[in-house]
Amino acid sequence: MTVSKVEKETRGTFTLELDPGESGFPFLPGQFNMLYVFGNGEVPISISGDPERPDILVHTVRAVGKVSKALCRLRPGDVLGVRGPYGSSWPVDACRERDILFVTGGLGLAPLRPAVFHIFNHRRDYGKVILLYGARSPDRLLYTKELETWSRALRVEPAVGSAGPDWKGHVGIVTNFIARMDCDPAQTKAMICSSESMMRSMISELNLLGIPDREIHLTLERNMKCGLGLCGHCQLGPTFVCKNGPVYSYDRVKELLAKREL
Amino acid sequence: MPEKILQKEDAKDLLRVCSREHELFAPVRDGSRIIWSPVAPDDRLEFEFSNTDLSPKGFMFPQTERLMHFKNRPEDPQGMIMEQEAGLSRPRALVNIRPCDAKAFAVLDLVFERDASSTDVYWKDKRENTLLIGLACKHPCPTCFCTSVNCGPHHEEGLDVLLVDLDNRLLVKPLTASGEKLTADLPDAGQADIDQAAEQKQEAEAAITSGVSLDSIASRTVLEEYEHPCFERIFESCINCGTCTYFCPTCHCFDIQDETQEDYGRRIRTWDSCMSWLFTHHTSGHNPRGTKKDRVRQRFMHKFKYMPIKLDGAIGCVGCGRCTSKCPVNIDVRSVVNRMNESISE
Numbered sequence: 001m002t003v004s005k006v007e008k009e010t011r012g013t014f015t016l017e018l019d020p021g022e023s024g025f026p027f028l029p030g031q032f033n034m035l036y037v038f039g040n041g042e043v044p045i046s047i048s049g050d051p052e053r054p055d056i057l058v059h060t061v062r063a064v065g066k067v068s069k070a071l072c073r074l075r076p077g078d079v080l081g082v083r084g085p086y087g088s089s090w091p092v093d094a095c096r097e098r099d100i101l102f103v104t105g106g107l108g109l110a111p112l113r114p115a116v117f118h119i120f121n122h123r124r125d126y127g128k129v130i131l132l133y134g135a136r137s138p139d140r141l142l143y144t145k146e147l148e149t150w151s152r153a154l155r156v157e158p159a160v161g162s163a164g165p166d167w168k169g170h171v172g173i174v175t176n177f178i179a180r181m182d183c184d185p186a187q188t189k190a191m192i193c194s195s196e197s198m199m200r201s202m203i204s205e206l207n208l209l210g211i212p213d214r215e216i217h218l219t220l221e222r223n224m225k226c227g228l229g230l231c232g233h234c235q236l237g238p239t240f241v242c243k244n245g246p247v248y249s250y251d252r253v254k255e256l257l258a259k260r261e262l
Numbered sequence: 263m264p265e266k267i268l269q270k271e272d273a274k275d276l277l278r279v280c281s282r283e284h285e286l287f288a289p290v291r292d293g294s295r296i297i298w299s300p301v302a303p304d305d306r307l308e309f310e311f312s313n314t315d316l317s318p319k320g321f322m323f324p325q326t327e328r329l330m331h332f333k334n335r336p337e338d339p340q341g342m343i344m345e346q347e348a349g350l351s352r353p354r355a356l357v358n359i360r361p362c363d364a365k366a367f368a369v370l371d372l373v374f375e376r377d378a379s380s381t382d383v384y385w386k387d388k389r390e391n392t393l394l395i396g397l398a399c400k401h402p403c404p405t406c407f408c409t410s411v412n413c414g415p416h417h418e419e420g421l422d423v424l425l426v427d428l429d430n431r432l433l434v435k436p437l438t439a440s441g442e443k444l445t446a447d448l449p450d451a452g453q454a455d456i457d458q459a460a461e462q463k464q465e466a467e468a469a470i471t472s473g474v475s476l477d478s479i480a481s482r483t484v485l486e487e488y489e490h491p492c493f494e495r496i497f498e499s500c501i502n503c504g505t506c507t508y509f510c511p512t513c514h515c516f517d518i519q520d521e522t523q524e525d526y527g528r529r530i531r532t533w534d535s536c537m538s539w540l541f542t543h544h545t546s547g548h549n550p551r552g553t554k555k556d557r558v559r560q561r562f563m564h565k566f567k568y569m570p571i572k573l574d575g576a577i578g579c580v581g582c583g584r585c586t587s588k589c590p591v592n593i594d595v596r597s598v599v600n601r602m603n604e605s606i607s608e
Contacts, residue, residue: 038334039522043545065545079334081344195548222550223542225518228380230373231534232515233541235560236550237484238568243380255485 001057003078009142013062013107014072015048018082024054025082028089029114030219030247034227035059036081037070044224044242045071046111047085051118057082060110060142086227088247090115091217095189099127101181101211103202105134105174108193109142111219111246115191120150129154130181134174136161157181174198178205185210191217196257203250213251220246220253263441266434266448267455268425270309273432277303277357280444284355284393287321289314298356307358309427312403313582317511318356318363322388323370323533329384329518331528344529349387358397362406362580364420365413366511367394369580371420372573373514393440396421400462402470405583407596410473413580415466416459426459433459474599476577479566482606487567488559492601497558499591504535506585506593507561512578515541536560562598 005017018025027047036042043065049058063072074080092115100119104112119126131150135141137160147156159170159177170177175198190211192202199218206216222234222241229243237256239245245253268276277286281303289308290299295315296308330344371389374382399406399415408414418424422441426433433455436442479487507513517534520527534541537558542551551557565578579595586594 036520038527039520041520042518068545081332196550221544221546221548223544225516225534228382229377230380230382230514230516231518231531232536232564233517233534235564235568237488237563238571259485259488 001080001082003074003076003080004056005076006074009060010140012064012072013060013142015058015060015143016071016074017049018057018059018080020055020057020082025057025085026054027051027085027114029092029118030089030111031085031087032111032246033057033059033082033084033086034224035061035067035071036083037067037074038079038081040070041067042081042225043067043071044086044227046219046246048110048113049117050121051114052121060107060113062107084227086242088245090191090247091189091249092118096125097127098189099184099187100129101183101188101190101206102129102131102133103174103178103190103192103194103206104132105194105198106136106140107142109133111193112191113143113146116150116154120153123153127187128183130157130183131155132157132159132174132177132181134159134161138163138167138169175201175205178202179209181209183209183211185212189215189217193219196220200257213254214249216250217247218250218253220248222246263436265451265456265459266436266445267451268432268434268448270427270430270432273307274303276434276444276448277301277307279447280355280357280393280395284353286355286357287318288357301357309358309397312399312401313360313406313584314363317366317509317582317584318359319366319370319511319514321354321356321392322367322385323514323516326530326532327384329529329531331526334522334525334527346383349384350391353391353393354388355393355395357395358425359394359421360399360582361396361415361417361419361421361424362408362413362582363511364394364396365408365417365580366420366582368420369512369569369573369576369578370514372576373569376573393423393444394421395423395425395441398424398426398459398463399466400427402466403583403587404472405586405594406470406581407473407583408581409467409470410475411577411579411581414463415470416463426462428455428458428462431455472596474581474596475603476566476599478603478605479599480570484563484567484571486606487602488563490602490604490606492598492604493555493559496562496593496598496601497555500537500554500558500593501591502537502539502554502557503590504537505588505590506595507535507537508533509584509588511580511582511584512565536564562595562602566599566602 001018004019007015032046048060061071063069225231229240234241288301296311332344374385422438424435516531569578
């Protein structure tokens with residue numbers, strides 16, 4: 001596919017828009033693609049676009065390894081390989097009429113963004129919706145323009161580690177603010193994305209609020225090669241993250257994640 | 263299907279019929295080893311051997327396999343569109359394959375083909391175009407334990423034909439339609455031959471004295487087994503060399519790499535090994551399975567716990583004993599599994 005637009009989000013993080021051609025690229029929020037840069041290799045990257053805009057395929061990438069650095073060097077007109085979409089999705093249809101609490105930090109908003117888009121587009125189908133989004137500093141927040149747009153229909157609660165005097169949001173680690181989100185635990189579905197250690201703290205905070213494990217959904221990261229549940233790289237106990245995940249309800253993987261190095 | 267009889271010296275006639283449509287491969291002697299090699303119908307087949315050095319899994323799942331090729335030409339509308347490699351050009355026949363190695367194919371069929379949404383087309387193509395003519399085991403190796411992992415010296419699963427070596431004759435047992443077609447012209451076996459083969463089967467089974475017990479492993483939950491104290495010791499001597507995964511007929515993890523040169527590229531897959539630290543390493547630096555202990559545990563848990571859960575009880579082991587005989591530090595899969603099966607004391 002051809003790159004149609006590249007936008008710098010923060011230092012080292014870029015959003016690529018790809019042109020999927022006339023057929024479009026339908027996907028479910030939470031799914032990922034294997035992106036391939038010629039001569040460099042293939043990596044799994046979440047789809048970050050609006051699921052109702054299959055005419056634009058969006059990925060947000062941070063330049064860390066060989067392939068992601070090469071992805072971030074792409075310019076409009078460049079071509080890259082795409083295969084997918086793979087994996088499971090956020091349960092946006094199953095939680096209509098419910099309250100939604102998104103908790104994420106930094107680049108973790110990228111896999112959640114299609115779910116936020118979906119809820120924003122169908123705002124009347126959902127109850128109270130909160131997006132609690134953390135970053136180290138205000139200039140590390142992704143999609144700042146959209147955060148503003150979304151804040152008209154959802155409660156957007158940004159939290160940063162440190163900020164200047166003109167910052168209006170929270171200051172501190174994102175997990176500190178979960179308890180203050182005055183959610184109705186019986187009504188709320190939580191969707192979270194972060195590093196595994198951070199998600200552990202998020203989950204214990206959510207549990208303290210009274211949100212049970214089965215109402216918490218999370219997305220996992222693993223080294224992946226095939227995307228089909230065959231190559232063995234992303235195996236987590238008896239499940240494959242690329243096929244049975246990456247989005248899981250927490251009660252399904254709770255015990256597996258509790259063990260280090262499973 | 264009735265059993266047939268074939269004089270050993272006439273085996274070449276059967277192979278000649280087979281070679282009209284199939285390319286023939288069989289175990290041949292190479293110094294002290296028995297290796298898989300292309301053969302002609304007139305070649306003398308090897309009947310006195312235990313197991314081939316390397317399992318035949320490479321016939322279905324090559325160590326390095328080209329999956330696709332592509333051009334990197336952004337200006338070309340077809341640029342970077344991957345084209346699938348052509349399948350097997352000519353059907354193959356694996357002659358004198360051991361029942362355990364054929365059983366391994368049947369296990370991997372479950373991995374690669376059971377889910378129609380993710381069928382591995384490369385595996386399927388080779389599987390469907392390969393005839394398996396098995397040779398029952400007469401003298402099992404001391405490391406063999408097939409009888410305790412749903413297999414055996416005369417096991418028929420996965421085979422098209424099973425041959426039983428009755429000294430100067432072969433009892434021929436067609437097992438599938440293609441096997442029946444191949445052996446249609448042979449005379450039926452007499453009762454004495456059938457009885458002799460049955461006796462041989464009993465003898466071979468009796469010769470396998472070692473085994474594994476899996477009952478406790480099966481009855482425990484994943485995490486109970488995962489926490490088994492035996493894993494605190496098993497890994498100690500392991501050097502994570504990956505020899506076991508290389509020789510194992512059911513180990514099937516793979517890596518995908520692209521080889522590129524100027525504006526041409528090809529996507530290949532190669533065998534990979536869960537014994538490698540890089541196998542699970544993330545670019546971010548996080549490694550969900552970063553220690554040797556957990557990699558060793560992963561391999562045994564995958565074969566004896568996760569696979570049975572996912573594949574309706576199928577075990578990821580056929581008891582061929584290669585990992586045990588090849589291991590440079592003498593880790594014996596039988597003792598590992600038996601320790602995994604021991605009761606967990608509080």
